[in-house]
Amino acid sequence: MSGFAVDPCDKCEEVLQPFLDRELNEEERALAEEHLSLCDYCRKRYRFEEELRRFVRQAATEEMPPELKSKLAELRTPLL
Template sequence: MSEIGPCDWCEEVLQPYLDRELSATEVAEVEHHLAACRWCEKRFKFETDLRRLVRQAVIEPMDAALKAKLAALRLEL
């Protein structure tokens, strides 16, 4: 398990794993694999970060600068 490259198995289980759709046994299997496979570990980290960013974008759709700009526009109306 030292080679670094696309891992078909990980592509298959990564999404259901992140969506918490796997059984406890499967989760343990994924975590065991993540610890051994550097490719999947990286892939997993990337997906986790991506999901966090997407969630943040949903919660905070506008950044502060844009909000200020919009507030200024509203005052001019």
């Protein structure tokens, strides 16, 4: 990964979120993809981050059960 800094894993860590957000230019994306194809550690990190994003998106679309809403309302303390 000649286009990345001295430690390619450090650079990959730096660009991982922009890579997942599709914010990298073509050259940066190609370098990240090359490194991910060669580095097991960074590839596992990428897959973890990708799965975490998927989980968060799914959780954000699920409705909170009414029982949980009631319990949380009971725990709420008035501001005044």
